[in-house]
Amino acid sequence: MRRHPMIDGVASGTMKGMSVIVGRDDQIGVVEALLDDACAGRGAALVVRGEAGIGKSTLLDHAVRAGRDRAMRLLTVTGVQAEVQIPYAGLDHLLRPLRPAPSDTGSPYRLAIEVLGILGESEAPVLLAIEDAHWLDAASWETLAFLCRRVEADRVALVIAVRDGEDIDRRLAAAGLPELRLEPLGPDDAETLLDRTVPRLTRALRARVLDEAAGNPLGIVELGAAAVRSGGSALLPSSLPLSTRVERTFGGLVADLPPLTRTVMLIAALDDGGDLDEILAAAALVTGAEVPPDAIQPAVTARLVLVDERYEVRFRHPLLRSAMRQQAAAGDRRRVHAALADVLAHDRQRRLWHRASAEPGPNESLAAELTEVAVRAAQRQAVATALAAVGRAAQLSGDRAERGRRQLWACDLAFEQGDALTLRRLIGEIDETALHPADRARLTWIRDGLAGGARTGPDRLLTYADHIDTMRREGQRDLAVKAMTEVCMGVYYASPPRAVRDRFVEVTLALDLDADDPARTVILSQVAPVEHGAVGLDRLRRFAPRMDLAPVQRVNLGFAAFAVGAFDLARLFALSSAADLRAQGRIGTLTQTLATAASAAAALGDTLAALPLAAECMALAEETRQPMWVLGGSLVAGLAEARRGDVAAARRRADDAERAIVAARRFPMLALVQRVRGVAALADGQAEDAFHQLSRVFDPADRAWFPDYRLLMFGDLAESAVRGGFLDELRSLVADLEPVAAQSRSPALLVGLAYARAALTGDYGAALADDLAEWPFDRARLRLTYGAWLRRSHRITDSRPPLRAAAAAFDAVGATPWADRARAELRATGETRRKPIDAMAALTPQEQQIARLAAEGLSNREIGERLFLSPRTVSTHLYRIYPKIHVSSRTELAHVITSSDVT
Numbered sequence: 001m002r003r004h005p006m007i008d009g010v011a012s013g014t015m016k017g018m019s020v021i022v023g024r025d026d027q028i029g030v031v032e033a034l035l036d037d038a039c040a041g042r043g044a045a046l047v048v049r050g051e052a053g054i055g056k057s058t059l060l061d062h063a064v065r066a067g068r069d070r071a072m073r074l075l076t077v078t079g080v081q082a083e084v085q086i087p088y089a090g091l092d093h094l095l096r097p098l099r100p101a102p103s104d105t106g107s108p109y110r111l112a113i114e115v116l117g118i119l120g121e122s123e124a125p126v127l128l129a130i131e132d133a134h135w136l137d138a139a140s141w142e143t144l145a146f147l148c149r150r151v152e153a154d155r156v157a158l159v160i161a162v163r164d165g166e167d168i169d170r171r172l173a174a175a176g177l178p179e180l181r182l183e184p185l186g187p188d189d190a191e192t193l194l195d196r197t198v199p200r201l202t203r204a205l206r207a208r209v210l211d212e213a214a215g216n217p218l219g220i221v222e223l224g225a226a227a228v229r230s231g232g233s234a235l236l237p238s239s240l241p242l243s244t245r246v247e248r249t250f251g252g253l254v255a256d257l258p259p260l261t262r263t264v265m266l267i268a269a270l271d272d273g274g275d276l277d278e279i280l281a282a283a284a285l286v287t288g289a290e291v292p293p294d295a296i297q298p299a300v301t302a303r304l305v306l307v308d309e310r311y312e313v314r315f316r317h318p319l320l321r322s323a324m325r326q327q328a329a330a331g332d333r334r335r336v337h338a339a340l341a342d343v344l345a346h347d348r349q350r351r352l353w354h355r356a357s358a359e360p361g362p363n364e365s366l367a368a369e370l371t372e373v374a375v376r377a378a379q380r381q382a383v384a385t386a387l388a389a390v391g392r393a394a395q396l397s398g399d400r401a402e403r404g405r406r407q408l409w410a411c412d413l414a415f416e417q418g419d420a421l422t423l424r425r426l427i428g429e430i431d432e433t434a435l436h437p438a439d440r441a442r443l444t445w446i447r448d449g450l451a452g453g454a455r456t457g458p459d460r461l462l463t464y465a466d467h468i469d470t471m472r473r474e475g476q477r478d479l480a481v482k483a484m485t486e487v488c489m490g491v492y493y494a495s496p497p498r499a500v501r502d503r504f505v506e507v508t509l510a511l512d513l514d515a516d517d518p519a520r521t522v523i524l525s526q527v528a529p530v531e532h533g534a535v536g537l538d539r540l541r542r543f544a545p546r547m548d549l550a551p552v553q554r555v556n557l558g559f560a561a562f563a564v565g566a567f568d569l570a571r572l573f574a575l576s577s578a579a580d581l582r583a584q585g586r587i588g589t590l591t592q593t594l595a596t597a598a599s600a601a602a603a604l605g606d607t608l609a610a611l612p613l614a615a616e617c618m619a620l621a622e623e624t625r626q627p628m629w630v631l632g633g634s635l636v637a638g639l640a641e642a643r644r645g646d647v648a649a650a651r652r653r654a655d656d657a658e659r660a661i662v663a664a665r666r667f668p669m670l671a672l673v674q675r676v677r678g679v680a681a682l683a684d685g686q687a688e689d690a691f692h693q694l695s696r697v698f699d700p701a702d703r704a705w706f707p708d709y710r711l712l713m714f715g716d717l718a719e720s721a722v723r724g725g726f727l728d729e730l731r732s733l734v735a736d737l738e739p740v741a742a743q744s745r746s747p748a749l750l751v752g753l754a755y756a757r758a759a760l761t762g763d764y765g766a767a768l769a770d771d772l773a774e775w776p777f778d779r780a781r782l783r784l785t786y787g788a789w790l791r792r793s794h795r796i797t798d799s800r801p802p803l804r805a806a807a808a809a810f811d812a813v814g815a816t817p818w819a820d821r822a823r824a825e826l827r828a829t830g831e832t833r834r835k836p837i838d839a840m841a842a843l844t845p846q847e848q849q850i851a852r853l854a855a856e857g858l859s860n861r862e863i864g865e866r867l868f869l870s871p872r873t874v875s876t877h878l879y880r881i882y883p884k885i886h887v888s889s890r891t892e893l894a895h896v897i898t899s900s901d902v903t
Contacts, residue, residue: 053218107585184215441467565748605777
């Protein structure tokens with residue numbers, strides 16, 4: 001970059017011109033405490049918010065000076081309106097000084113952790129000072145918000161200044177960051193500030209300024225200066241908000257500049273960069289003549305802008321930039337964007353955005369080009385870029401139907417990113433009347449399903465089926481398959497009448513999918529897990545070893561495997577897809593596959609694996625605003641807590657879930673609630689209550705009736721019947737479910753029936769001969785019941801081996817109440833088995849997850865990448881974990897974990 005020696009003001013002075021801070025001692029104390037904590041390794045973030053001119057920028061400047069005093073490394077950025085549509089534009093400016101720079105991961109969540117890892121390598125603590133964050137592009141905001149919630153163990157502080165408004169209210173509500181609100185100055189402080197900055201006012205003008213400014217610091221300073229220049233005429237009565245009046249004050253300052261300087265200033269206001277050479281080159285195109293570097297000097301002299309040591313133009317106050325944009329005519333703005341597009345020929349993405357801003361009306365060619373950018377971005381998993389590009393393409397679409405189709409794709413991208421707010425906004429912008437019938441069908445499902453809570457009554461489900469069939473008949477087979485793949489889980493959990501299921505099967509078969517197409521198995525296994533379960537199970541086993549399946553395909557196969565009761569396969573598909581989804585940062589979809597992995601682990605009785613997975617699922621569901629997945633994760637956690645004996649916690653989760661499910665009128669999902677309650681009763685030694693709780697799922701007259709869910713939980717019901725003495729009822733249930741098992745071949749149902757038959761007949765040989773290696777809890781339950789039966793038959797010696805094996809297996813999966821029962825049975829035989837110390841029980845679910853990954857040999861960085869944590873946070877967790885389980889190294893940790901996992 002060439003130098004411009006004629007420009008004064010480089011790297012000198014303060015941007016806001018307000019070096020004096022009045023009336024903010026408490027707020028300064030909060031900011032400085034934040035910086036001190038970060039220097040001590042307790043990172044945190046703070047959002048400074050308030051109306052325009054209230055002093056946010058001044059406080060942020062103080063934070064920067066205080067950070068320098070503490071030898072912190074400083075990274076700063078100011079949000080710019082011109083960049084609001086460009087994904088990661090703000091973050092790019094913020095992180096530009098970093099070496100190495102973070103990669104283009106395409107995911108705010110993955111990028112946040114990569115950035116945190118880089119920041120954690122800094123020898124000095126780091127301060128990120130972000131001005132005007134309300135004008136950051138959505139991808140930068142999501143990245144920073146995610147990062148803010150994960151700096152607790154890093155030497156990183158973030159101070160973020162935002163202006164009040166509805167949009168920022170929504171952003172902050174979703175982000176859940178600590179806030180510091182700046183209120184207007186009190187009368188004494190307002191007078192002090194005015195006297196320090198404009199001491200020459202007459203008493204009358206002084207009173208008028210204080211009255212008009214109403215405690216707003218910028219209003220006091222700028223209106224006071226205007227009163228000095230123009231006397232009382234600057235303070236004529238006005239109904240305009242203060243921010244608008246101050247904006248106009250700035251506009252008046254620009255009006256005094258030479259015409260060429262005003263042109264350069266407008267280009268700087270609309271540029272998404274700030275490089276002086278770039279601005280001058282665009283000015284030359286706008287004016288038709290070369291523009292000298294000193295054209296910016298009058299604005300520097302007037303303290304309207306600063307040109308820093310890198311020759312980047314920085315505005316004194318964001319209201320000035322806003323004033324320039326608002327006062328410029330539309331034609332002038334478009335000419336500037338067109339000039340910037342020509343100057344940026346070397347930067348394809350920035351050039352495209354300026355071309356899009358320069359376009360005066362619909363332009364299908366440009367829309368198609370933006371759509372191509374979106375396609376390429378989506379292919380490399382850069383969802384935020386794809387979403388922004390297809391959104392602008394929709395705006396430029398000349399054809400209303402094509403616009404609607406692009407808007408629908410934008411909805412898909414927002415959902416995949418886990419951005420529920422954007423999804424709902426996009427849905428509201430679609431003109432349904434302009435859509436083709438197939439696209440209208442797609443909108444129906446997006447609106448009802450993806451945007452939060454499908455209406456799943458039989459009539460509504462039939463409407464979905466008809467809409468999807470319409471897509472097929474209109475030649476949009478791929479969209480129809482996609483829609484059916486998305487809706488089939490809703491069909492499963494709605495537990496609709498047979499006629500509705502048959503209609504979905506009919507539409508699916510009409511899609512004529514190849515037998516080896518995973519989508520066919522995914523759909524039919526969930527829509528009709530009994531009728532198509534056996535074939536689906538065979539296909540699922542064939543798909544399991546395949547390495548060519550995309551992560552989303554494996555996610556969906558995990559859903560299907562769980563529906564047919566193949567919990568081992570469900571966990572396999574879910575965990576294998578989770579690894580790729582983590583790497584890609586597709587956190588919205590990751591949340592759902594974690595729910596499947598946790599559900600499968602809990603169903604298999606492995607509480608040690610289920611609880612950390614469920615906890616992560618709930619945390620990410622909260623992060624991505626997916627309330628139904630928060631609910632699902634909580635129910636899985638409740639089931640795992642019940643199996644390990646935390647009965648009170650399990651029952652609380654069941655009660656909370658029931659209220660939410662009843663309110664949403666999703667009554668079949670009460671089956672999940674009843675399972676938690678039934679298993680909690682079993683753990684609590686209340687077999688009779690357990691039988692009554694679980695039986696509700698098997699009773700067509702009960703609103704918790706869920707016929708397909710019977711496949712998944714019959715083993716628990718059978719145990720409650722055996723322990724509670726409900727053997728006649730159990731015989732009847734076995735007779736009812738034998739043909740279901742023969743048709744579906746559901747592994748979970750077959751295991752449960754084998755246990756029930758053995759307990760009813762006393763013939764345990766066949767059940768014990770089954771291969772239950774992937775079903776450790778069920779194998780241990782069978783051995784416990786068999787050993788207890790042998791003891792009661794006075795075969796004491798024979799009873800001890802199965803009881804010992806059962807106790808060891810239950811201990812290994814964390815099913816403490818069952819392990820205690822096995823030890824009690826052993827004591828009755830005259831043998832005492834000491835209860836092992838469960839070191840892992842002292843750890844939180846997240847700590848358990850970190851401990852297991854560390855025991856597997858993963859480094860802190862690798863663990864952090866998997867769990868979206870910084871390496872320093874992982875290190876802090878391990879520092880807390882070691883004394884809790886009485887180890888001092890990873891080697892000892894691995895030994896403890898390995899010992900606890902032995903069955």
